[in-house]
Amino acid sequence: MKKLTILLALLVFCGFTVLSAQPVEVYYVTFKVDMNIKMLMGEFDSLLQEVRMTGTLTSPNWDPPTAPILTDEDGDGIFQTTLQLMSGDYEYKYLIGDAWGNDESLVSNRAITVSGDQELDPVFYSNMSEPEFPAVGDGKIALRLNVNMSRQRQIGAFNPASHVVRSAGSFQGWAPADAPDMEDDDENLIYTVVYEVDTSETYEYKYLIGTDWGQDESSNRFVTVGVNDTAISPVYFNNEPYDPNFSPDSVNVTFQLDMSTRTLEGLFDPEEDSVVVAGSFNGWNNANENYFTDADEDTVYTGVWKIPGNQNIEYKFVINASTWESVANRIAVLGDADVVLPKVYFNNDSIVSQIIDGDIEFIVKMDVFDELGVFNNTMDSLKVRGDFNGWGDSDPTKSQMNQDFLDPNRWFLSVPFVQTPSDEEKLFKYVVVLNNPIKDSWTDGYERPCFHGGGNRSVTLDEGTAEHYYDDIHPDWVIEDDVYLNVNFRIDMRPAMDPLVQGSDLFDPATSDTLWYICEQPSWAAVMGWEDSDQMKYLYFTDDDNDSIYTATLTVNSAELSNATFNAFVYRYAFYDQSAGAWVSEPSGYSNFAYRTRYIGQNAARSFPVNPWPMPLDTWTNKEIKPDQETDPFKSYQDYVSIRPELPEGVINNYTLNQNYPNPFNPQTSISYSLPRPGQVSLIIYNVLGQKVKTLINGKADAGTHYHVWKGVDDRGNKVASGIYFYKLEAENFSAIKKMVLVK
Numbered sequence: 001m002k003k004l005t006i007l008l009a010l011l012v013f014c015g016f017t018v019l020s021a022q023p024v025e026v027y028y029v030t031f032k033v034d035m036n037i038k039m040l041m042g043e044f045d046s047l048l049q050e051v052r053m054t055g056t057l058t059s060p061n062w063d064p065p066t067a068p069i070l071t072d073e074d075g076d077g078i079f080q081t082t083l084q085l086m087s088g089d090y091e092y093k094y095l096i097g098d099a100w101g102n103d104e105s106l107v108s109n110r111a112i113t114v115s116g117d118q119e120l121d122p123v124f125y126s127n128m129s130e131p132e133f134p135a136v137g138d139g140k141i142a143l144r145l146n147v148n149m150s151r152q153r154q155i156g157a158f159n160p161a162s163h164v165v166r167s168a169g170s171f172q173g174w175a176p177a178d179a180p181d182m183e184d185d186d187e188n189l190i191y192t193v194v195y196e197v198d199t200s201e202t203y204e205y206k207y208l209i210g211t212d213w214g215q216d217e218s219s220n221r222f223v224t225v226g227v228n229d230t231a232i233s234p235v236y237f238n239n240e241p242y243d244p245n246f247s248p249d250s251v252n253v254t255f256q257l258d259m260s261t262r263t264l265e266g267l268f269d270p271e272e273d274s275v276v277v278a279g280s281f282n283g284w285n286n287a288n289e290n291y292f293t294d295a296d297e298d299t300v301y302t303g304v305w306k307i308p309g310n311q312n313i314e315y316k317f318v319i320n321a322s323t324w325e326s327v328a329n330r331i332a333v334l335g336d337a338d339v340v341l342p343k344v345y346f347n348n349d350s351i352v353s354q355i356i357d358g359d360i361e362f363i364v365k366m367d368v369f370d371e372l373g374v375f376n377n378t379m380d381s382l383k384v385r386g387d388f389n390g391w392g393d394s395d396p397t398k399s400q401m402n403q404d405f406l407d408p409n410r411w412f413l414s415v416p417f418v419q420t421p422s423d424e425e426k427l428f429k430y431v432v433v434l435n436n437p438i439k440d441s442w443t444d445g446y447e448r449p450c451f452h453g454g455g456n457r458s459v460t461l462d463e464g465t466a467e468h469y470y471d472d473i474h475p476d477w478v479i480e481d482d483v484y485l486n487v488n489f490r491i492d493m494r495p496a497m498d499p500l501v502q503g504s505d506l507f508d509p510a511t512s513d514t515l516w517y518i519c520e521q522p523s524w525a526a527v528m529g530w531e532d533s534d535q536m537k538y539l540y541f542t543d544d545d546n547d548s549i550y551t552a553t554l555t556v557n558s559a560e561l562s563n564a565t566f567n568a569f570v571y572r573y574a575f576y577d578q579s580a581g582a583w584v585s586e587p588s589g590y591s592n593f594a595y596r597t598r599y600i601g602q603n604a605a606r607s608f609p610v611n612p613w614p615m616p617l618d619t620w621t622n623k624e625i626k627p628d629q630e631t632d633p634f635k636s637y638q639d640y641v642s643i644r645p646e647l648p649e650g651v652i653n654n655y656t657l658n659q660n661y662p663n664p665f666n667p668q669t670s671i672s673y674s675l676p677r678p679g680q681v682s683l684i685i686y687n688v689l690g691q692k693v694k695t696l697i698n699g700k701a702d703a704g705t706h707y708h709v710w711k712g713v714d715d716r717g718n719k720v721a722s723g724i725y726f727y728k729l730e731a732e733n734f735s736a737i738k739k740m741v742l743v744k
Helices: 036-040 149-152 260-264 369-370 523-530 632-642
Strands: 004-011 015-035 050-057 078-086 088-097 110-113 138-149 165-169 192-200 202-209 221-224 250-260 275-280 299-307 313-318 330-334 355-365 383-386 410-421 426-433 457-459 465-469 485-494 516-518 550-559 567-579 584-586 596-598 669-675 679-687 694-703 704-710 723-731 733-743
Touching: 004 330, 015 050, 015 110, 078 088, 138 165, 138 202, 165 192, 165 369, 202 550, 221 584, 221 596, 250 275, 250 313, 250 330, 299 313, 355 426, 383 410, 457 465, 516 550, 584 669, 669 679, 679 704, 694 723
Parallel strands: 355 465
Antiparallel strands: 004 015, 015 078, 050 088, 088 110, 138 192, 165 202, 202 221, 250 299, 275 313, 313 330, 355 410, 383 426, 426 457, 485 550, 516 567, 567 584, 567 596, 669 704, 679 694, 679 723, 723 733
16 A cells, blocks of 8 residues: 655744654554454354454544444455554554443453554454363263344344243253253343253254243254364344344334124133233233223223334234134234224134034044055054144043044044034144154154145034045055156245345355255155154255256155155255354244145046156245145146146057156166056166166066166166166067266
């Protein structure tokens, strides 16, 4: 940088004569401080806190409020500023904020001699080059967790003065009541706790407000630790980022709830019962004391809440702190002015129903899962759980299902209801109880019904009977063990890359973030032999052409897998954020269609004429309810045929050898062929010299379409080299050869 020259004129008072003029050199000096460790310790938030430097090099000296602020333009955690200094010796310190108390307490004053332009190397704040951890026992490591509560405080869902923050997970038995309070000693709204854990393990956990479940994050987090103490970078509670443009102005929101229907039905007693509102603005606290009132006794109850404006809130009404509405979350859009929300009925029920005594018979059929070998009707059992039994099984007469001795795959239970509205929906799900230890992978027995996108089922007394296949999986949807299928999934990740949509948890392939398919149907995971987890790594997506449309091929069944499965996919997406060391998932929740439901197209029972099957394009969403839903595999097929009229309808008239998929391939590829009639078939792979490499089949085959997977090995099981290979089909008087390429 160019030096500055200042001419100092010394004037003689007598006669104002200039006696001398001396140039004084001024230099540019750049100071840098690395704040990454402070951020990793939860002791600095670049959005809410500032880094300053003060000392003898500032004017006034050692004055924090006027000290220059350092900035981090490239987001690498290194903050810097450039000062203009004259030559000489200086002392200085860095500090967080604009007052003493959070300065570099672990180091003496820093010193510098200025004699020219300088760009100093970064130094760690307080010279702390790595996180500090408490001592732990032998064979253990310390795991530091940090959660940023600034957004929850911003929207009024968290109050540091009255709420506690905890983390519970597999490292402490998922017991919120036993978890320690997380600490925020410097009051920057980043809460920290250190757990003593085993080495080389993967743990799941989540953060919560309070000492029990109810105000917890919507999805589990996970961390894999090695043999060294580990600190996880701070994350926002529920991945909701702080909004610098958020208006903190509070508005009065008046809620109005008409309880006339419930009162006339005898389900609400104004003399004895109470009603409150719980939502995102109060941490979904259903036990708060801000009860609604009905001053004029017209059965319209009102309550007024002061809530930060200019935001969307979700909420529900609750009777006696226990009976929640069964409708989807209500939504209100708040501006910067007080608002009176429109009057609504509890559960949106404005019709007085007939109050009756009656029974509902619950029936579930397990044909598919018995056929697939993951449910044993002589050892395993079924329960039904719903709002009528507290979603529990403490009363077997309302939960334990009975087996039909004439049809062992049919289970039933008749549940009595007393003085209940005849048209009131009862929410429920069926639950598998496995007694075979071989099937430990199916640990979550709750079904995820396809027709509800994984959401709850419902039935009324008027209907009287609820009869279903478990998970809504029909026997016609079974993919038999000799039918080999691939499925191509596609997802548009542009919303996940948009900071205006995604906030701070951006999907960034440049930093090696990885995208995965997350199966949300425990029964399907059990059939496939997958470990049921919200961080499963079985199907990885890539974007080879850099168009932000990510693709992956799922092998549902193959000669190597040799197992039957079924044709329904209940799922969502998640990516692993390498820089934060954490998973970011599409939200789920408990509503209907919290997950996607899709099918491989069928034209008849257990018939899948298109292979590989191209799934419709999905789009990443931050909404709980997923828009990507299908109703059944037959409609999926018809929708596809409508845009591809050349597709076959299942009638095979000619011998056909199809191009392998994928091609080029690594490590495996699928080869398919069709036969109009049964007969002797051979399918053999050759190298470019015409030498036989691998015999895929040499025997009889039925009419229809057949699939074989080649994993790039020869007849002796040895891996073959990269290059060009040919595969030849011979059947009756038909012969065909096609080329494929193996790349490594």
